Amino acid sequence: MARIVMKFGGTSMAGIERIRSVAARVKREVTAGNQVAVVVSAMAGETDRLVGFCREASSLYDAREYDVVVSAGEQITSGLLAIALQAAGVPARSWLGWQLPIATSDAHASARIEHIDMAALETSLAAGEVAVIPGFQGVDDDGRVTTLGRGGSDTSAVAMAAAMQADRCDIYTDVDGVYTTDPRIVPRARKLKKVTYEEMLELASVGAKVLQTRSVGLAMKEGVRVQVLSSFTGEDAPMADTLPGTMIVGEEEIDDMERQLITGIAHDKNEAKITLIAVPDKPGAVAAIFAPLAAANINVDMIIQNIAHAAGSTDVTFTVPAADLARSIEVLNQGRGAIGFGELVHDTRVAKISVVGVGMRSHAGVASTMFSTLGERGINIQAISTSEIKVSVLIEEDYTELAVRVLHTAYGLDAEDAA
Ligand code: ADP
Ligand code: ASP
Ligand code: MG
Numbered sequence: 032m033a034r035i036v037m038k039f040g041g042t043s044m045a046g047i048e049r050i051r052s053v054a055a056r057v058k059r060e061v062t063a064g065n066q067v068a069v070v071v072s073a074m075a076g077e078t079d080r081l082v083g084f085c086r087e088a089s090s091l092y093d094a095r096e097y098d099v100v101v102s103a104g105e106q107i108t109s110g111l112l113a114i115a116l117q118a119a120g121v122p123a124r125s126w127l128g129w130q131l132p133i134a135t136s137d138a139h140a141s142a143r144i145e146h147i148d149m150a151a152l153e154t155s156l157a158a159g160e161v162a163v164i165p166g167f168q169g170v171d172d173d174g175r176v177t178t179l180g181r182g183g184s185d186t187s188a189v190a191m192a193a194a195m196q197a198d199r200c201d202i203y204t205d206v207d208g209v210y211t212t213d214p215r216i217v218p219r220a221r222k223l224k225k226v227t228y229e230e231m232l233e234l235a236s237v238g239a240k241v242l243q244t245r246s247v248g249l250a251m252k253e254g255v256r257v258q259v260l261s262s263f264t265g266e267d268a269p270m271a272d273t274l275p276g277t278m279i280v281g282e283e284e285i286d287d288m289e290r291q292l293i294t295g296i297a298h299d300k301n302e303a304k305i306t307l308i309a310v311p312d313k314p315g316a317v318a319a320i321f322a323p324l325a326a327a328n329i330n331v332d333m334i335i336q337n338i339a340h341a342a343g344s345t346d347v348t349f350t351v352p353a354a355d356l357a358r359s360i361e362v363l364n365q366g367r368g369a370i371g372f373g374e375l376v377h378d379t380r381v382a383k384i385s386v387v388g389v390g391m392r393s394h395a396g397v398a399s400t401m402f403s404t405l406g407e408r409g410i411n412i413q414a415i416s417t418s419e420i421k422v423s424v425l426i427e428e429d430y431t432e433l434a435v436r437v438l439h440t441a442y443g444l445d446a447e448d449a450a
Contacts, residue, residue, distance in 0.1 A: 033198040033272065034066045034156075038166065038188035041075035042205040043262035044108045047115075053262060054115035056203070057161060061121055063270065068152070068162040068195060070188040071112055073104025078167075078181070094139035098168075098178045102128070105165030105184070113163045123161040126152065128168035128176065133187070135169035135177045142169055142177035143245075144186065147194040156195075164191060185246035193253035200250070200257045201271045202242065207261035208277035209234075209241055211444040212296040217436050219445040223294070227282045230294045230387055233421050237385035238299030242279075250279060282389065292390035292397065293442040298431050299383045302332060303356040304413065305349055307363070309373030312345040319370045320347060320363070327362045329355045333383070333414040333425055344373070348414060350425060353379050381413065382431040385423040386438060398422045404441040410434055 037060065039053050053069075060067050073081075081101045085092045109125040116123035128135075131152060135142035152162050166184025169177045179186050185202060192200035209231065210220035226234075228251035235244040241259060250257045260276025261268075269275045278284075310316050317336065324331055329351055337346040351359045356377060363375060391397050398415075401422055405412060410433070414425040426434055439445060 032064045032066060034195055035060060035271070036068050036070060036188050036192040036195065036197045036200045037271075038070040038184060038200065038202045039072065039112075039262055040184065040202075040204045041072045041077070043203055044071055044073070044112070045075040047111070050108070050111050050115050051119075053112060053203075054119050054121070055266070056262065056268075057112075057116060058119050058121050060271070061161060063272075066156050068156070068164060068191055068197075069112060070164045070166045070184055070191055071105060071108045072166050072184040073108055077104035077107075095175050098139050098142075098176050102165070102168040102176050102178050105167050109163045109165040113161075116161055116163070121161055122159055123163055124155065125163045125165070126155075127165060129170040129174070131164070133164075133169040133190070135171055135179070137171040137173065137175070137177065139171075139175075139177055141180040142171065144169055144179070144190045144249075147190060149194055152195070180243070180245070182240060182243035183245070185243040186249060189246045189250045189253070189255050189257065192255045192257075193249065198256065199271070200255050201276075202257060202259045203262035204241065204259060205261070205263060206241065206259075207264075207275070209239075209259050209279075209295075211294070212435055212439055213239065213298070216298070216432055217439050219439065221444060221446045223277050225278050225280050225285055226294060227285060227389060228279055229282065230389055230420065231279050233385075233387045233418070234295050234297050237297045237383065237387065237421065237423060238301075239295065239297040247279065254281075256280075290390060291388060291444075292394055293386050293388040293444065294390075295387050296435055296438050296442070296444070297385050297387065298435055299385075300381075300428055300431065301353045302350040302381060302383050302425070303353040303359075303377060303379045304381045304425065305351065305356075305359060305363070305375065305377045307347045307370065307372040307375055309344040310347050311371050312339045312343050316345075316370070317347065319366065320372075321349075323362050323366045324351070324359060327358060329359050329362070333416040333423065335414050347372075350381070350383070350414065380428040381425050382428045382434075383423050383425050384431065384434045384438065385421055386442065387421045389420050391420050391422075400441055401438060404437055405434060408433060408437055 166187035
């Protein structure tokens with residue numbers, strides 16, 4: 032007998048037919064003798080709809096009430112799956128975040144899981160019941176409902192797997208694994224059998240939304256074995272323990288033969304570029320720009336300082352999350368006297384393209400291949416940032432798909448059977 036967590040994303044839960052097919056998939060694991068906890072997302076599109084209601088109700092909504100509203104989508108799907116399981120002859124019940132409870136911080140809309148109380152769940156599992164747990168939600172010390180940030184059901188599933196000491200955390204989604212890049216953009220993308228935690232963490236953080244970044248960090252810290260696999264397969268689909276999807280593993284589990292220089296390419300259209308023109312070229316000037324942004328909790332990503340173009344002044348360009356652009360402009364304008372810039376220009380029509388691979392540690396030339404490949408296609412690079420295993424460039428948004436495709440080919444990632 033194994034203990035497993037099965038997580039089903041929004042498209043897998045979209046409608047009663049799909050929920051029935053999820054129930055059949057869960058039943059197969061139970062029949063095989065496994066103890067199962069299922070974590071579910073809201074139906075596809077539902078969370079967006081609920082977020083829309085909050086915005087419509089007030090542009091300055093209370094984050095605690097936002098959490099009450101947006102957590103509702105998962106409450107519905109967890110109940111529906113428990114009903115579908117019971118109808119299929121599988122004992123099951125739902126456990127809402129506050130019922131277990133799943134204790135979180137009080138950072139509403141982006142709360143962190145602190146502890147999962149396993150007592151009730153253990154009793155239920157021991158009695159042969161499938162526990163159905165709504166993802167994305169928890170409860171804070173004051174007893175108020177919290178949510179974990181968009182895509183947070185992945186994190187709920189990994190946290191549950193860690194608390195249960197599960198043998199595996201299977202993340203069922205609408206693709207059959209992690210690919211070298213988003214297969215919806217590059218049909219020639221190749222499915223990876225294994226990816227290291229570190230690479231997956233980096234890929235997720237630069238835009239590969241197949242797993243929420245936090246869920247990967249948590250899996251790495253807790254040593255949870257995570258598999259990404261498809262829920263869109265029929266009754267004859269291979270059992271999950273044959274590992275048909277992609278396993279997220281420690282670096283030691285990947286042997287040299289399997290190691291690629293570049294593991295994957297990701298894109299992110301949710302950044303905005305800000306340029307401050309004519310900033311005084313003197314010590315402390317850059318600090319005067321970024322200190323107030325940090326104080327406002329705004330994450331600055333890429334930064335470039337241009338060569339001084341006039342005596343004693345320079346331009347500074349950087350990116351912030353597009354959702355924080357309005358706030359950033361406000362903060363910078365408020366600090367204009369202290370910073371002393373001439374003009375502020377901004378642009379949301381930008382995209383960040385990143386190549387990721389642990390092979391970069393020991394091989395030179397990854398960045399130069401990226402720059403020359405984009406240059407040959409006439410794609411201008413507006414900013415650059417790097418880490419030990421990643422190179423990112425900022426380009427015009429319209430070129431996103433083209434850039435991802437040509438880089439995919441340039442790094443030899445195209446699937447062999449593709450034309
Ligand atoms: P779910 O609703 O199941 O949580 P998501 O939409 O959050 O699913 O994540 C799955 C999607 O992630 C896929 O449909 C795919 O378009 C996208 N994706 C982005 N990058 C990758 C990648 N490298 N490999 C696989 N899927 C990716
Ligand atoms: N339903 C939530 C969202 O759309 C959480 C999730 O699906 O992971 O962000
Ligand atoms: Mg998701």
